Every structure is written in structure tokens, then in C-alpha cells.
Amino acid sequence: MNTPLRRLATITLVMFVALMGSATWVQFFQAESLNTDGRNVRTLYREHGNARGPIVAGGEAIATSVPVDDPFGYQRTYSQGDLYSAVTGFYSIANSRSQLELAENDQLTGRSDQLFFTRIRDLLTGKRPEGAAVETTILPAAQQAARNGLGAQHGAVVALEPATGRILALVSTPGFDPNVLAVHSTSEAAAQYRALDQADGNPLRPNTHQERYAPGSTFKLVTAAAALESGDYQADTPVPSPDQLTLPQTSATIGNFGGGSCGGEQVSLADALRTSCNTAFASLGMTLGEDVLREQSERFGFLDPDLAVPMPVVESVFPSDLDQAVLAQSAIGQRDVQASPLQMAMVASAIANGGRLMTPYLVETVRAADLTIVSQTDPEPYSDAVSSATASALTQMMVGVVDSGTGKAARIAGVQVAGKTGTAQTVEGQPPHAWFTAFAPADAPRVAVAVIVENGGNLGNEATGGAVAAPIARAVIEAVLAS
């Protein structure tokens, strides 16, 4: 019986070698794909088991991980969830994450390559790894002013520092409380997510940089810039401004706001902007041509699918292959022209900064748990949107808008504000979107801001950019200037 016993021994050995082989297959060869499998919640749990770094605004943590006595070890907590929801996004076991929680995840978890040495040190000293702190560029006072200004209205406010591109305020309404999604009960978090996902106004998607709207008259800044850049126009160049403009090859006409006149058959470019004369800019657009307008809009940041702050920004659109009628409507920010509020803030900011557009950014510094700086964002030019001469001409024209035009509601005593209103028609029967974009002080701008209030906000059909959006922009500007 010894021969079969020996064979049996060989068989058992083969079986054990096969087991070692299959264990190696799982734990070595397959490990990578298993670890990255979407259904593998272990990675998420492991992150929860570590102290996720805070998100900071103005020296205060707006998102922190608080130790709790449950299997996850830490609870993500948002001190002013609704106020900062467009900035922080949410961090949830059931629904993953969004905004900075997503874009800066590697830093917050401490898994970033930049934190390699910190990690090694933690490993050697046996310290539990801690994520890095992400310090934002947000100015809490401006954020709060924007939030207060929007109130219960649906809309968005973006404020930039023109010289650097720092995002000073990023508010989207309706916001949401990320705390309800950060709960550790997956069923509760999932239910909350469903509720928010179906809620009116899409609170989970920040209007500031993930939603785009017809920019309406605020787009006239782009058309005016293109005109000035062409060299054929100055601020005082007369442009045709009929009461009604019949669109070529159609029976449709473009009129002016309230059916009014722009002050004659011809007005200066500056006056056309001041009164937000539709017929003047529509005919100007047809004269300049599609390519000129699109090229100018691109230099302001339109048609850029890769813009990220670091959250990806929805691409703002200027259409192509336009017939004259559509081109005329596009020149005044209607039809297929679409811009995110961040995009319109960039337009104002480029004009404020002497024509040079700075790349907007939201993350100032990343600090390891021991407070050493891991990375710091340096301001970077995005493009030279317009020449400095054009910029200063536009600035003067925008000052006119606030001083004696459609944007008087943005006037601030002792400070020259440059702005542009917009009242963008939406679908038939819906109140218009109210826009206002501005910067101040006009001679040494410290803040550029874009405000949109969807569907007229509290004023509904009576709304204009000047009535609804301009006061919010003023409040934000005042908050920045006061700080």
C-alpha cells in the first residue's frame, strides 16, 4: 500500500501547490483589478478609517473628519454645508463624492504622490496616516454676501480676483447640506441622495461651473471686445441702432428691451452698451462675422472642454456655421450661445485685468498634516483676451453702464463699479434669467463677479439683470472691498 500512499502524497502536494498558485493569482496578479473594482467599497472604507484632511476657507475648516465611535472611525462633517456645497461637494459612502471632495481626493486621503514621504514617515513611526488639508481661495465674507443676496432664488454667484484668478466666492442655489449625504448609513445616504437628485433646481449640480445659460446681454461685452479688437471701432464709433432689426432671410425681428429705442438710428458703441441696445449689437455681430466673435469668445475661455478649477468646468458654447439671423441673435447672447456663470466672471475679470485673463483656481495651498506646504497654486495667465487699450475702453464703457445705464443698482458710494446687465430670454412663457457681471474698483480692480438669478428670481417676469442681479453683485463687491 506504500506505492499508492506515495502517489497520494504527490497528489496532495499538487493540490497544495495549486492552492498556493490560486492564492498568488488572487493576491498578486489579480489584486490590481480587484482593488480598483467599482464594487470594492474597501478603498472607501479605508479612507474613512483614516483622518481625511480638512477643506479650509479663510482659515476655518468647512469640511473636517471628526473621530466617531463606529466602524468607519471618522465622520465627515461640514460646518456650513449649504453655504459651501458648491465648493466642497459631498463625501459619502453610498454615493462617492463630488467637487473638491472628488477633485482633491488624493490629497485629502493622503494618497497623493506628493505626500509620499509623509506616508513613509507615518509608516515608520506607526502613525495613522492623515490626509492633507486643502486650503481654498474662498473669501468667506464674499461667499456669505453672495449667499445672502441669492436667498431663496435659484442662481449662482462667482467672484474672481482679476489679477490672479483666485475664486473668491462660488455660490450656487439651491445648495444642499452635504452632511445628510455623509451619514454612514448607506440606506439613509442613498435615500437622501435620491431626494436631492430629484429636487427642484438640481442642488447636487452647482450652477456656478456645471450649469450653463444663455448669457443674454452680458455677452455684449464679448461682441464689443471683438469690435474694438478689430480696430475698426472705438468707444465713440457710431453703430446702427434701429428700433427694430429685421433678420435677414426671415420675417423675424429683433427689438430692444421693452420695445424701446436706443436713442436714434445710430448710437456710439459706448451708448449701445450702456443702454444694452440689442439692435446695435445684433447688427454689429453680423458685420463682424461669426469667426471673429467665436475667436474672441474663445480667448475669454469659451469652447474649452478642459478648463478645471480643479473641478471640471462645463464648456461654454459659441456655435458655428451660423446664418446671419442666428449670428445676429448670438451676438446678443441668445440662441445657442451658452455660458457658465464662471465663464462670465472670467470675461469681466479679463477686462478688469487689463485684458489678460488669469486661469481661475479654487485651491490655494495643500498642507500635509504637519502643516508643511505640499503644493501651492501659482497664478497663471489663461490668455490675452483683449489688448490693454481695448480693456480700458471696455472698462470705461462698463463704468457708464453702472453710472448712468442699465446697471445703476450696482453703484457703490465712493467706488467706481464697472458692470454689464443681462436679461436673457429663456423658453417661451418662462421669466428671463437675470444676469449681472461687474468688477470694482474700475481703476484698480480687486474683484470681478458674475451673478445669475434664474427665471427672474423674486421678480419673475418683471426681472431685469439690473434689478435682480446687480444688487447681489454689489453686495459681493462690497464684501470683498471691505475685507
Place this chain on the structure above:
Amino acid sequence: MASVQPHRVRPGRGTELLLLVPALGIGIAGYVLAGLGATGAVPPHVIAYAAGTTVLAVAVHLVLRLRAPYADPVILPVVVALNGIGLAMIYRISIAYAARGRADANIADRQLAWTAISVALAVAVLWLLRDHRTLRRYTYTAMVAGLVLILLPLVPVLGQTINGARIWVRVGPVGMQPAEFGKIALAVFFAGYLVTHRDTLALAGKRVLALQLPRARDLGPILLVWAASLVVLVLQRDLGTSLLFFGLFVAVLYLATERTSWIVIGLVLFVGGAAVAAATFGHVGARFDVWLHALDDEIFRRDPGGSGQLVYGLFGMASGGLFGTGLGQGRPDLVPFAYSDFIVAALGEELGLTGLIAILLLYTILVSRGLRTAIGVRDGFGKLLAGGLSFVMAFQLFVVVGGVTRLIPLTGLTTPFLAYGGSSLVANWVIAALLLRISDEARRPVPTVRAVATPDIGVPVSAPGRSRPVGGGRSTGRTGTPAVGTPVVVGSAPVRTSTVTPPDGPERGPASDDSPTEHLDHASDTDERGETR
């Protein structure tokens, strides 16, 4: 073999004691590290734990000194180490469960209690069972006991269906899986039955192609066990146990008859049965789906019968990678049944591939020592029993670990010594005790024969120590031995005159079929006959 030197066989108890130090150390260190990793503090009762496990291990060691001094010195330390690793892992999981407020957070204490009971039973077996051949007298008792134990869960009231398998019996507060003990009973029955009937099974029957087919009436038992396995499979919905019984039977049958044809027949019957079962019964077919398409989202989310548990286990092992997360620092509590069926996944996660392979090597050592015992022991019954018990342990591990690592379809079985569960732990400690008992017999020197083996002496010298006359009254025949080292070709009649050490087993004397019961069945029933024919 150039010459026969009367060499001293070392009982090995000193080696055993020495090996027990690291074996206990692994378990205790694991326990401390699990506490440190999971809670950041040394377990408060670690001194009591260390003392307790040490006392248990040393108790077995002392009993071996008294009752089985020649027992294999490696088996006990390996078992102690495995049991210790299992306790550490279960303790670690209990911490995680306690943190989650689960009701079954007391598994560590329970397993510790079961360890004490298991060791006590192992000691009892070693103390009371002086000679493993005694068990042969209970061949048919074992058969009845085995069948009763296997079928016990089917009894209404007694049996309980847990997680879809009816393999539990509950009497008052105590639940057990009788199949674990049925395994031992059947191993005894197979060994006893087959050692008696090996000739008829091996030699009678037609030869078809290269296969020696057995006669139909000899086919009876294998068909019976095949049917019994199917009953378990169908009525209890327990794939693992039916596979285990069948594997055990085929292995022992092969050992007894040395006929490959039996393995082929067994495999054909099994594959046939499995194919029919997979096609007929939903839960068997589902297992195959899960095995082949575990990561498909549809299979993953299927409920019941989805691959969720298996895939969570794979996720765990993958997160452990090569070196593991460290004891107490992974998330084994995310895998359902991480403390029982999936303890291998938990160990793989926290100890890594390295740790898992180390554990598999411990099993390799254990099984190889068991099979070595089978080769070394002189009586056919002992060979079959030791071989069967060793194989069933190896096979059980293969089925469990193979299932968890997706080498083969997943079937519910416990990992010997590691997994939580009283029945399993007790049964495996009893198996270890039986192997120790048989190994004592296998390694015990036979001085009489050794003396004869030295030509210079020429006269059989009866040695003190073992008073039993070896080889009946034919010892005189040994004087006229051929030169040492010349293989003796034994003729058709089995003659026990060879003083030459058979090819496999230099430390053994010639055949000493000294069990009286052996002669009743087969005067010629020795392994040497088989070796030299």
C-alpha cells in the same frame, strides 16, 4: 541500503517540546498583534490567554510522553500553531464585530472554550485508545455511526437548516455539525472494510482496455457511498460534505486496491453525479455560475445564489496583497462569514500572500507527516486509516481554500483548526490524536527484528520492551536469511522471511502482521506483499 545498523530511534518528545515554543509563540504573538492592530492596546487578558494555550499544548505533550512516546514530534506543534493562528484571527474579527455591535462578537471566547474541549477530547483519545487497531473491531459500528451522523440533520426537530444547508443538529443550547464526526467514523469504516476486501476488489473482475474493472457485486459499496453522497448533496444541500465523503472513499479505495481503475470509476461517477446535480438542482448550477462568472455584475447582484460573498472575499485578499494589511488593520469584517468558511480570505487580507502561503505550508507539513505515518505503520488498517485521515484533511483544505480563491466552485466547508466552530475543531483535534496514536506505532522500533537483521548474530534475540512475539511462531525461519541488502523476491506464497528492509522504510523491520485480527481475514495481509510482488 548498504548495511543495517541498529540505530536508536529517537522518540522525539524533546524535539516536540522545542517546536512547541515557536508554535505557541505564533498564536500568542498573533493574539497580541490582533489586539494592538485593531484597538491599539494589548489585549487585557493576554497573560491568561498565553497561560491557557500553553497549558493545553503541554498537557497533550505530557500525555504523549506517557502514552505515545514515539509519536511524530511535528504533528502537535503544527496543530497548535494552526489553532493559535485561528484563535488570533477569530479574536481579531470579534473585535470588529463588537465595534459594530453585532450579537456574535463572543466568537473568540467560544472558540477558546472549544479549543479546551477539543484538547481534552484529544487527550482522552490518546489516553484511552492504546492501539489504533482496536478501532478495526468497530468497523461496522463505525459504518452505522457514520451514516447516522451524516443523516442526523435530516431528522425533523433535531436538524436545522442554516444558510440553506441542513447540516446542523441542535440539542438544547448545543449545536453541532455531525458530519464532521461522521467523517472520522467513515474513515474508520472504510479502512476496516477495505483492508478486508482489498483482494476481491483489486483482483476479481474483467479487464477492459487498460482498466481492471471490478465485479458488479464488489461495486456495491462504492455505489452505496456514491448514493449516500448524493443524498447529502440533495437533501442537505451540502456540496462540500458530499464531495469530502466521496473523495475520502475513493482515496482509501485506491490505497487499498492500488487500482487506478477505481479512481477513474470514482471520478466518472462523481463528475456524472455533479453534472446531473448541476443540471437538476438550481443551487448546484448556481455555484457553477458563481465560480465561472463571479465578477459579472449580474451574478454579483443575484440574490439568492449570487457571488457577493465570494467576491468580497477576493476583494479582501486582493487588498492584503503580498504582505497583508497587518493583523487588526484590514477589514475582514466586510466579508460575510470571515470567521468560519472565509477565514482564509481574512488571513489572506491581514497576513498577505506571504502569510497565507506560510499557513498552507503548515498544512503541507501536517498532511505529509500524516501520510508519512501511513507509510511507516505496519498494519494495513493503520495505513488506510492514517492515509484516509490525512487525505481527508488535505482534501478539505483544498476544497475550502480552492473555493475561496476561485480555483474550484465554492462549497461550504470549514478550514481545519482555523475556522470558528466547535464540531470542526473537536473533530480535527480527534483526527490529530488518531494520527499521533498511529504515528507512535509507526515510529516505535521493533528490536527483535532489528537484532535478527544483523547477520553476525544469527540468532533471534528477543528484545525487551515489547513482549509480543513478532510474526507468530515463524521466527525461526529468519535465521537463514540472504545477504543483507539483497532484495528478496517473494514467491507466490507470502513468506515473511525477508530481513531486508523493504524499499520504503529503512527504519522498519520486515512485515510484522502482528494484529491477531489481521490473520482472521487475511493471513497474507501485509503491505510488503504488495510492495515486492
